[in-house]
Amino acid sequence: MKTAVIVFPGSNCDRDAQVALAEATGKAPAMVWHKDGTIPDDTDLVMIPGGFSYGDYLRCGAMAANSPVIAQLHAHAERGGYVLGVCNGFQILAETGLLPGALVRNASLNFVCKPQALKVESANTAFTSAYAGKEEVTIPIAHHDGNYMADEATLDTLEGEGRVAFRYADNPNGSARDIAGVLSENGRVLGMMPHPERAIGGHEGGTDGLGLFESLVGAVCGCIG
Amino acid sequence: MKAIVHIGLKPGVLDPQGKAVADTLGRMGYSEVEAARIGKTIELDLDDGLSTGDAETRVKEMCEKLLANTVIESYRFEISGA
Incomplete structure (x- = not known):
């Protein structure tokens, strides 16, 4: 399985994403600089990490969503590739229109x-089967x-189509219907505010993020679940 | 030529900053304040060679593509100095 991490100025979870993907897949991800980087052709999963791309100027994710690499991200998504956006990555995906809705101030x-309890809405998705x-x-x-x-x-559409992947057990930020993560129509793009790459059993504590990877x-490989 | 773009949250979108401002004004004795909404203004200096019509088309595009997120925000703008 081949993975890539897009890096923006102000990304700060890119290294955590790198470690998590390397551990889960046994292969280091391609680190793709947003401006002149290339998402390798046969990439299965593109991860957009958390952080504060462009210092959150204008709106969170707005500038990153108009970066040169985003055309490649759209092409990857259109051919059915997997995309995972975490935190700022979720904000960027919403700004690109790959996911509906918007993330506003808590x-x-x-x-x-803090550690956050989440309800896994469905284990019937590519991102949650291990749960x-x-x-x-x-x-x-x-x-x-x-x-x-x-x-x-x-x-209503998101809920009706089973596209709410995670909900907060106790809503920490005011999100509509306690939504913590949503899927695209084809179920291959997930945006979520919680950080699974920070819970993979290392020094940071917790292992619940591992299941997502x-x-x-x-x-992708048909080897688990 | 200048374009002044005003961006605000759509009605119904919660504005916790605006609420905090209204609450504080109320505490300061301005009891007539019923609500506050916070938005932003962006001033764009544009090439003077542009016609007003073209400027309007281009600035509208800029608002749709970057300056405003129309899921949560509305915008309006004025062009001056044409």
């Missing part, structure tokens, strides 16, 4: 940084703008 106005039989997982969150918003019709390996 309702509390506070930056929240089968597990209703709740704990994955860290760390964000200021994680309040997911979309119009009611969009929210294992699920993806399974989906």
Whole structure:
């Protein structure tokens, strides 16, 4: 399985993403600089890491969503490639239109940084199959703008089509319908505020993030789940 | 030539910053303040050679593509100095 991580100025979880992908797939991901980098042709999964791309100027993710590499990201998604956007990566995916809705300032106005209990809405997705039989997982969150918003019709569609991957067990940011992660129509693009790459059993504590990467390996190689 | 772009949150989108400002103004004695909404203004200096019509088309495009996120924000702009 081949993976790539897009790096923007201000990305700060790119190294964690690199480590998590290398551990899960046994192969180091291609690190792709947003400006002149190339997503290798046979990439299975592109990860957009967390951080503060372009210093969150204008709106979180707005500038990154108009970076040169984004045309390649669209092409990758259009041919059915997997995309995982975490935190700022989720904000960027929403800004590119690859995922519906938008992430706005936390309702509390506070930056929240803590282990977060999440309900796995369905283990029937490429990103969550390894969570089968597990209703709740704990994955860290760390964000200021994680309040997911979309119009009611969009929210109904997301729920109706089983495209809510994770919900907060106790909503930390005001997100509509407690949504913590959403999938694209074809189920191959996931945006989520929690950081699975920060819970893979290392010094950071917690292992619940591993399942997400294992699920993806399974989906691509057919070796798990 | 200048374009002044005003961007604000759409009605119904929660504005916690605006609420904090309104609450603080109320505490300061400005009890007439019922609500506050926070937006942003972007001033663009444009090439003077552009016609007003072209400027309007281009700035609208800029708003749609980058300056505003129309899922949550609305925008309006004025062109001056043509």
